[in-house]
Every structure is written in structure tokens, then in C-alpha cells.
Amino acid sequence: MFEEFSKRNKAVRAALDLAQQRDWGDVTLADIAKHAGLDLADLRREFACKSDILRAFQAEVDAEVLSKVKPAGAETSVRDRVFDMIMTRFEVMAPHKPALKRIACYLRCRPGEASLLACSILATQYWMLAGAGAKLDGARAAVRVAGLTAVYSRAFKVWLEDPSPSLDKTMAVLDRALSNGERALEKMEKTCSMLCGLVPRGWRRKSSDQPPPDADPAPAATV
Numbered sequence: 001m002f003e004e005f006s007k008r009n010k011a012v013r014a015a016l017d018l019a020q021q022r023d024w025g026d027v028t029l030a031d032i033a034k035h036a037g038l039d040l041a042d043l044r045r046e047f048a049c050k051s052d053i054l055r056a057f058q059a060e061v062d063a064e065v066l067s068k069v070k071p072a073g074a075e076t077s078v079r080d081r082v083f084d085m086i087m088t089r090f091e092v093m094a095p096h097k098p099a100l101k102r103i104a105c106y107l108r109c110r111p112g113e114a115s116l117l118a119c120s121i122l123a124t125q126y127w128m129l130a131g132a133g134a135k136l137d138g139a140r141a142a143v144r145v146a147g148l149t150a151v152y153s154r155a156f157k158v159w160l161e162d163p164s165p166s167l168d169k170t171m172a173v174l175d176r177a178l179s180n181g182e183r184a185l186e187k188m189e190k191t192c193s194m195l196c197g198l199v200p201r202g203w204r205r206k207s208s209d210q211p212p213p214d215a216d217p218a219p220a221a222t223v
Contacts, residue, residue, distance in 0.1 A: 008046045008056060010036040015053045019099035024050075024106040051116040054103070057096075058120050062127045064092045069131055079182055081132035086152060086174055089128070090159050090167065101160045125149045147184070151177040 014036035018027045029050065033043045047053050065088050069081075093100060107114040125148040129136060134144060155174040162170045 007036075007038055007042050009060075011038060011043055011046060012053055012057050012060065015050070016057065016096050016099040019102050020096075022102075024103045049116075051113065054117060055120040058117075058124055061089060061092055062124055065089045066127065066131050068092070078129075078132050078134045079178055082128065082134070082148065083174060083178060085128045085132050086155060087167070087171065090155075090170065097160065104156075104160060122146075122149060125152060128152075147181045151181050 011032055015027065015032045018031055018035055027050070029043060030040060032050075032053070033040050036043075047056070065085060068088050069085055107117075122145055125145050126136065126141075129141075129144055129148060135141075136144065151174070154177050155170060158173045159167065159170045162168075
């Protein structure tokens with residue numbers, strides 16, 4: 001990971017190196033720039049803030065995991081592939097575990113700063129599900145992403161404190177959390193199917209909700 005020594009990658013590596021040595025709150029942007037051999041101007045061109053550097057790290061880990069795990073096949077279940085995805089992620093992040101432990105400890109007491117990573121965390125789980133071949137259409141996608149985020153968060157906390165090379169404790173917690181999440185998702189989908197079955201097939205929107213026959217069509221959205 002980070003084989004291409006661009007200014008962006010140098011900054012991410014520097015930030016993780018410094019986080020391994022001291023509290024994340026004590027690491028300044030000037031420290032990161034100096035450690036990476038960059039000017040502050042170079043750093044600003046690449047990142048908006050320290051949280052942005054962490055988001056870049058998450059994205060790089062995503063790409064590394066997706067390149068390591070073989071494409072989804074019919075011979076294994078989505079659940080098993082998700083398990084492999086997450087364990088591969090822990091393998092990829094292992095060299096940076098001390099730094100991530102310090103960063104996680106710092107953010108745990110600062111929900112405001114932690115919330116800046118919320119979107120990238122959800123994006124990570126979306127890509128993990130995509131790599132596992134999960135269906136990500138409609139409302140089901142949001143439920144699966146939210147559920148996997150909770151599962152991953154629990155496994156991540158255990159992984160940070162798991163000293164064993166085989167990560168037996170981490171795997172046990174992840175396996176149990178995935179099984180519980182799978183059962184919860186099945187119950188939710190059955191409930192949604194039941195509720196949908198109660199809606200009359202001939203139901204249509206009320207005529208008052210329909211535009212008048214001679215109304216002009218709504219303008220297309222512009223970007």
C-alpha cells in the first residue's frame with residue numbers, strides 16, 4: 001500500500017507515522033508536512049484538514065482490499081465473502097495498528113471530529129458489500145450498509161485490542177455479529193414483504209396528486 005510516492009501518499013504515511021508516536025490531537029498539519037518533506041502549501045492542495053487525511057487512508061485501504069480479494073463467485077455466500085473482506089481489511093491495516101489505536105482513542109472522546117468521517121465510513125462498507133457481490137439496490141442497500149457499519153465497528157474495536165497473530169477473538173466476534181445481522185436483515189425483509197402484501201394491487205395515486213392533462217412537464221434537473 002502507498003507504493004506510489006505522490007505528495008498525497010507521503011502525507012498519509014507521515015500522518016500515520018506521527019500518530020504512532022504521539023496522540024493524534026498533538027499531531028499538527030505542520031508536523032505532517034515536515035515529516036513528509038512537503039510544504040504546507042503542498043499539503044493544502046491535497047487535503048482540507050486532518051480528517052481528510054484519514055479519509056484518504058480509508059479510501060486507499062478500500063482499494064487495497066478490493067484488489068486482494070478475488071471476485072465474488074456463486075460457490076460462496078455473500079456473508080462469507082463479507083467476512084473475508086473485513087478480515088483482509090484488518091490484514092491490510094495491521095502495519096498501522098498502533099497508529100489507528102491512538103487515533104480511535106482520540107476520536108472516541110470527540111464525536112464532533114469523529115462525525116467528519118461518517119460518510120467515508122459508510123462508503124467503505126458500501127464498497128465492501130459491492131466487492132462481496134451483495135445486492136445494493138433501493139432501500140435494501142441503505143439497510144445493509146448501516147448494518148455492516150455497526151458490525152465492522154464492533155469487530156474493529158476488538159481487533160485493536162487483539163494481540164494474537166491468528167486474530168481468533170476478532171474472527172469470533174465478527175462471525176457472531178455477521179450471523180446476528182443476517183438474521184435481523186431476514187426478519188426485516190420478511191416484515192417489509194408482509195406489509196407490501198397488505199397494500200391493494202389496484203392502488204393508485206389519488207387523482208388530486210396527478211398533474212392536470214394540459215400541464216407542462218417538470219423541467220429536468222440540472223447539474
